[in-house]
Amino acid sequence: MFGRSFQVARVAGIGIEIHPSWLLILALVSYTLADGWFPQQYNSWSTEAYWAVGIAAALLLFVTVLIHELAHAFVAIRRGLPVPKITLFIFGGVSQMAKQPRSAGEEFQIAAAGPATSVVIAILTGAAAWLLRGTNEKADGILWYLASVNLLLGLFNIVPGFPLDGGRVLRSIAWKRTGSFRRATRVAGGVGELVGYGLMMLGIFLLLGGFVFDGVWFLFIGWFLLGAARGETQNMQLEAILARVTARDVMHTDLPTVRPGDSIQQVVDDHMIGRGERALMVANDGVVLGMVDVHNVHGVPRDSWPHTPVQAVMTPREQVVTVTAGTKALDVLMLLAGKRVEQVPVLEEGCMIGLITRRELLDRVHLAEELAPDPGDAPEPQSTIDRTA
Numbered sequence: 557m558f559g560r561s562f563q564v565a566r567v568a569g570i571g572i573e574i575h576p577s578w579l580l581i582l583a584l585v586s587y588t589l590a591d592g593w594f595p596q597q598y599n600s601w602s603t604e605a606y607w608a609v610g611i612a613a614a615l616l617l618f619v620t621v622l623i624h625e626l627a628h629a630f631v632a633i634r635r636g637l638p639v640p641k642i643t644l645f646i647f648g649g650v651s652q653m654a655k656q657p658r659s660a661g662e663e664f665q666i667a668a669a670g671p672a673t674s675v676v677i678a679i680l681t682g683a684a685a686w687l688l689r690g691t692n693e694k695a696d697g698i699l700w701y702l703a704s705v706n707l708l709l710g711l712f713n714i715v716p717g718f719p720l721d722g723g724r725v726l727r728s729i730a731w732k733r734t735g736s737f738r739r740a741t742r743v744a745g746g747v748g749e750l751v752g753y754g755l756m757m758l759g760i761f762l763l764l765g766g767f768v769f770d771g772v773w774f775l776f777i778g779w780f781l782l783g784a785a786r787g788e789t790q791n792m793q794l795e796a797i798l799a800r801v802t803a804r805d806v807m808h809t810d811l812p813t814v815r816p817g818d819s820i821q822q823v824v825d826d827h828m829i830g831r832g833e834r835a836l837m838v839a840n841d842g843v844v845l846g847m848v849d850v851h852n853v854h855g856v857p858r859d860s861w862p863h864t865p866v867q868a869v870m871t872p873r874e875q876v877v878t879v880t881a882g883t884k885a886l887d888v889l890m891l892l893a894g895k896r897v898e899q900v901p902v903l904e905e906g907c908m909i910g911l912i913t914r915r916e917l918l919d920r921v922h923l924a925e926e927l928a929p930d931p932g933d934a935p936e937p938q939s940t941i942d943r944t945a
């Protein structure tokens with residue numbers, strides 16, 4: 557979405573981050589509480605009191621969302637799976653794990669810890685509200701609110717749609733049954749897509765019924781879940797396919813090279829249009845000076861091509877994004893996507909020994925996808941896992 561997350565705290569080595577979109581949902585929840593929920597139940601408070609209690613209840617709600625995420629994280633950490641950070645964002649919280657669970661049992665425990673915690677929070681706050689009933693209206697209101705929302709949170713997360721907690725529980729069960737992590741992910745991903753479509757349809761019905769706010773909200777959350785379910789399935793497939801492939805396996809070694817004094821026109825005619833090469837090494841007597849690609853050329857007006865040397869537009873060697881021969885192919889793919897570059901040279905002991913282009917790498921992935929047997933068990937652990945609260 558928009559902006560970057562910023563860290564606000566550290567709990568047991570886990571960075572607690574807040575995404576800018578969280579401020580939006582905090583404001584929205586505070587507003588609905590101060591303007592609707594509390595005035596409907598208690599009619600004698602001042603406007604300031606509605607707002608103070610509304611904001612306090614909204615903040616406490618996100619504290620309980622954080623506790624839900626911490627429950628996932630603590631179970632994962634105790635199992636030896638590091639959790640570098642938890643992010644609060646518009647749809648709740650996300651625990652990012654550095655590794656995939658290694659067994660169905662592990663995944664089941666980590667996933668189930670969240671909704672179980674939400675239900676426990678609901679019971680505790682509900683019990684506290686009941687014990688304190690009649691003593692303080694404001695505390696009463698906040699506690700009942702926390703109890704009901706946490707109960708909803710616990711129930712919503714049991715919906716078996718990937719990437720909700722229930723989807724992970726479903727995957728762990730399918731994993732146990734079939735013995736195949738890939739097949740289980742496909743099942744949970746498929747159900748997750750159905751849930752996403754279902755929520756979007758619910759949103760449309762609500763919109764047609766005149767409930768604009770709820771309609772838009774369900775459309776939005778359905779769309780988010782749909783994308784997340786698809787992304788998770790694709791990631792898992794990529795990981796399984798690329799687990800044992802390194803940069804050396806996917807690079808090509810016939811490095812097309814031009815001289816620094818060659819004109820752009822020459823390079824475009826002979827190499828780019830002539831042989832379909834999108835990126836070329838610029839080298840003098842075997843010494844690599846930099847790289848020139850289609851983007852560099854685009855920056856120069858066409859009339860200047862015949863008399864501009866490539867040296868003038870190339871990316872100098874020290875600025876070229878590179879990988880080493882041993883880099884995992886999956887990491888290369890992430891790098892290409894992250895840095896938005898089309899190709900990356902491969903270094904070994906400081907020398908450029910090959911080039912990987914995004915297009916070739918994706919072709920390899922698609923080919924491997926068609927031919928790959930189901931590996932059966934867990935893939936090499938390396939991905940991050942997202943959980944909506």
Ligand SMILES: [Zn+2]
Nearest residue numbers: 670721944945
């Ligand atoms: Zn969760």
